[in-house]
Amino acid sequence: MSSAVRLPGRIGPHALLITTAALPLTGWALHVVALHKRLAATQKDPLTGLLRRDAYTNRARRLLARHGATTAVVMVDADHFKAVNDTLGHAAGDGVLAAFGARLTAWAGPHAAVGRLGGDEFAVVLDLAARRRHLRLEQLVRMLHTPVVLDDGRTVDVAASVGAATPDVLGTRDLTALQRAADAALYDGKHSGRAVLATATHATTPSINGRRAGRPGTAVWGRAA
Numbered sequence: 001m002s003s004a005v006r007l008p009g010r011i012g013p014h015a016l017l018i019t020t021a022a023l024p025l026t027g028w029a030l031h032v033v034a035l036h037k038r039l040a041a042t043q044k045d046p047l048t049g050l051l052r053r054d055a056y057t058n059r060a061r062r063l064l065a066r067h068g069a070t071t072a073v074v075m076v077d078a079d080h081f082k083a084v085n086d087t088l089g090h091a092a093g094d095g096v097l098a099a100f101g102a103r104l105t106a107w108a109g110p111h112a113a114v115g116r117l118g119g120d121e122f123a124v125v126l127d128l129a130a131r132r133r134h135l136r137l138e139q140l141v142r143m144l145h146t147p148v149v150l151d152d153g154r155t156v157d158v159a160a161s162v163g164a165a166t167p168d169v170l171g172t173r174d175l176t177a178l179q180r181a182a183d184a185a186l187y188d189g190k191h192s193g194r195a196v197l198a199t200a201t202h203a204t205t206p207s208i209n210g211r212r213a214g215r216p217g218t219a220v221w222g223r224a225a
Contacts, residue, residue, distance in 0.1 A: 048101025049102075063113055063126070069168040070168075071127055074137070077122075107139065107143055137195035141193065145160070159193065165185065169199065184202040
């Protein structure tokens with residue numbers, strides 16, 4: 001009898017049981033992978049691919065706890081974004097936001113927390129040594145001021161305001177406090193074409209629900225500020 005005929009006879013009952021059991025396990029593994037992919041998709045903004053607010057907040061707090069003083073919290077606002085929507089249309093505005101998302105991701109690197117907090121407001125938390133802060137923030141400003149080429153070939157001049165806060169200057173790792181200070185620093189440098197590093201003074205800026213008073217979206221006693 002040839003080896004080709006004898007080979008099936010060598011498969012014992014235990015091997016057959018393992019082979020049979022592997023079939024539903026493989027199906028379950030594929031189901032788990034698909035479930036994880038769907039869960040990851042719900043954590044990301046569909047337009048920019050950045051983390052949504054809750055997912056960003058969770059990751060940002062973990063980074064602050066891990067890296068401490070070498071962490072930087074960066075707030076970014078697109079300048080004159082409403083004018084882009086009003087003059088060029090919402091598709092152009094979406095293209096600008098998507099470009100900003102890609103640029104922030106490229107600048108921050110794979111280990112950072114990069115989120116779209118809403119509208120044209122973004123936040124980044126990353127490990128950033130003190131000796132590199134000014135250089136890296138200048139690099140970010142240059143990237144965000146580079147014109148965006150839309151899918152239809154049109155070119156849009158863009159700009160952004162950038163503020164940053166660090167635990168070693170403010171003496172806290174609290175994400176809300178650092179974002180508030182970075183936001184206040186951003187406001188100080190609004191439309192200046194430069195990034196502003198928060199000082200202790202920015203930490204005492206009046207706030208509403210953790211945001212600088214007067215920022216669009218804040219409210220006092222139910223009335224928009």
